[in-house]
Amino acid sequence: MDQIIITLVLISLGYFFGRHAEKKHYRHIIEREELMNALPAMASRFPPVGEKFEQTLVSGNVVIANDYFKTFAAGLRNLFGGKVSSYETLLDRARREAVLRMKEEAQALQADYVFNVKYETTSISKGKNNRLPMIEVFAYGTALKKITP
Amino acid sequence: MYSNxxxxxxxxxxxxxxxxxxxILLIGALALIVIVTFALGFFGSYLAGKIPYSAELKIASLYDPPDNNDSxxxxxxxxxxxxxxxxxIARAEHLPEAMKITVHYLDGxxxxxFATLGGNIILYRGLLEKLSTENALSMLLAHEIAHVKYRHPIKSLGRGVAAGxxxxxxxGSTHSNALGETGLLTTLHYSRKMEQQxxxxxxxxxxxxxxxxxxxAQLFKEFQKMREQQDLGESPALFSSHPLDQQRIDNFKRxxxxxxxxTTGELTPLPDFFSIKKTEE
Amino acid sequence: MLISNMEFMTGKKVLKHLGLVQGSSVRAKHAGKDIMAGFKNMFGGELKAYTELLHESREEATERMVQQAEAAGANAILNVRYSTSSIAAGAAEIYVYGTAVVLDNPE
Structure with a gap:
């Protein structure tokens, strides 16, 4: 009985705090994305032709954890199968945050573009019982800065 | 040419x-748990019914008989x-040779x-006091012996273990005791079907x-009276394992x-020491 | 929407590069299929349930990436890459991303 009460408390705390944190994070991401759109990131490997660039590897990473409510919901979903919507926002946020950090690094170098962007996703706590899942997203690419002759 | x-x-x-x-997921999961528990419980009860009586006696011998030593x-x-x-009564019910009924009288x-594993039947003074004829007492004993005859204690234990x-x-809890707090003094939970049988x-x-x-029928009437006195009210029929007292009386008549x-006939009085017990109160 | 994992579409000129577009999908198979897959693991062979799961998931992720590209005003996605990662026990994520571009004659 005690365990049920503790779980319920954790779920509701997770729901309220997790939702609040998520909304805040999204606001923050959207705000920065608007600024960073001036620095385009491409998945293409070949830089614009006819120009010379200075190339630097840039990267950004973020480790993000799911709240208790979402983990519980995902556990239930595992019983029935199907789309695990509680992880979607988590991954979406992590990926955008990682790209933003990569772009911020490129911006500090006064780059004009980031090319050949690649992502790497790892679950850090996978398989361990009683541990909330933690996900790392790592984004990396080549920052290109025009060389003015 | 390049933009985001x-x-x-x-x-x-x-x-x-x-x-x-x-x-939606939570309701689904709860429904699944209930269905699986019931299905496994049913299966466990079926399997336990196949356990030979000698094995049941061994399980029962793990527990001390709850007797008053200083009687x-x-x-x-x-x-x-x-x-x-x-x-x-056991002879009248044609119990197999191996099934020995042991009566335990408890001063409580x-x-x-109730009847538990190994043919042990536990009777409390509180209930015996209320019975006024040997007929009622026989009805009570015959009911409990019938539980033993139909292997209800082991079946109900099997159901409990499987559901557990x-x-x-x-x-995913690891520290649960599958056998639970099973002892000879624990009232096993019999299904309504078992009670009716x-x-x-x-x-x-x-x-x-x-x-x-x-x-x-005095037995059922006493239970009914007691519940009315306690003012507990009868729990809804669905959740109560004992068929509701009124239902049992009706079933009796049917x-x-x-x-x-x-339904009429001479009542056999109880022996004298029964009344001695009562005046001591 | 043209999708390719090459740098360019042969015979077509890229007019505009619109940056990264991405789609993702996380899915789990129900516990029953998880258990069956566990049995299958002992003897080897294809795990049909999981093949199907990842296929569905990949289709959804691609669909989402296409939606993003359409919203950006692109008519093709080049240099597409897929990545798969297992997020929690029994749940897998499919992630797909590429560069949204505008081609001169998409037909």
């Missing part, structure tokens, strides 16, 4: 409210009388009596022993008419 336009939100995420999905002379006489009556106010394992498997067997024996079934058993 603003992309709309909500493409890579679901729009459904998380609480809605959560509640007085009158208590010893009472105990002998109860044992003798139980043996008579609890208005209860199911719950432990689903919730035992009631019917008890009535058959009552008729066989006395030639009529008068006085048998069985009597169905089998054309005489």
């Amino acid at each position: 336009p603003k992309l709309p939100e909500g493409i890579n995420t679901s729009k459904e409210h998380p609480l809605k999905e959560f509640s 007085s002379k009158s208590e010893q006489a009472l105990h002998a009388y109860l044992q003798q009556l139980a043996d008579k 106010d609890t208005v209860n009596a 394992i199911a719950i432990a498997a689903i919730t 035992s009631d019917e067997e008890a009535m058959r024996v009552l008729y066989k022993l006395y030639g009529h079934i008068n006085g048998g 069985m009597a008419t169905l089998n054309q058993w005489k």
Whole structure:
């Protein structure tokens, strides 16, 4: 009985705090994305032709954890199968945050573009019982800065 | 030529409210747990019924019999009388040779009596006090002996163990004791079907022993009276394992008419030491 | 929407590069299929249930990436890459991303 009460408390705390944190994070991401759109990131490997660039590897990473409510919901979903919507926002946020950090690094170098962007996703706590899942997203690419002759 | 336009939100995420999905999943999971527990419980009960009686005796021997050690002379006489009556009823119910009924009399106010593993029947003073005829006492003993005859204690234990394992498997709790707090003093939980089966067997024996079934219904009436006094009210029929007292009385009458058993007849009084016990109060 | 994992579409000129577009999908198979897959693991062979799960998931992720590209005003996605990662026990994520571009004659 005690365990049920503790779980319920954790779920509701997770729901309220997790939702609040998520909304805040999204606001923050959207705000920065608007600024960073001036620095385009491409998945293409070949830089614009006819120009010379200075190339630097840039990267950004973020480790993000799911709240208790979402983990519980995902556990239930595992019983029935199907789309695990509680992880979607988590991954979406992590990926955008990682790209933003990569772009911020490129911006500090006064780059004009980031090319050949690649992502790497790892679950850090996978398989361990009683541990909330933690996900790392790592984004990396080549920052290109025009060389003015 | 190179630009990053603003992309709309909500493409890579679901729009459904998380609480809605959560509640659907939770209800589904609870339903699954209930179904699995019941199915496994049923299976466990079926399998336990196949356990030979000798194995059941071994399980029962793990627990100490709950006897009063310092029983007085009158208590010893009472105990002998109860044992003798139980043996008579056991013969009438055609119990197999191996099934030995052991009656345990407990000096407690609890208005209860029950049968557990290994043919042990526990009777509390609280209930015996309320019975005014031997017919009622025989009905009670015959009911409990019928539980033993139909292997209800081991079946109910098997159901409990299987359901316990199911719950432990689903919730993933590791420190659950599958056998639970099973002891000889624990009232095993019998299903309503088991109770009805035992009631019917008890009535058959009552008729066989006395030639009529008068006085048998007193047992149910006492239970009903007690519950009214306690003002607990009867729990809804669905959740109660004992068929509701009124239902048992009705069933008693129905069985009597169905089998054309005489409902009137001379009542056999209880021996004297029964009344001694009562005046001591 | 043209999708390719090459740098360019042969015979077509890229007019505009619109940056990264991405789609993702996380899915789990129900416990029953998880258990069956566990049995299958002992003897080897294809795990049909999981093949199907990842296939469905990949289709959804691609669909989401296409939606993003359409919203950006692109008519093709080049240099597409897929990545798969297992997020929690029994749940897998498919992630797909590429560069949204505008081609001169998409037909």
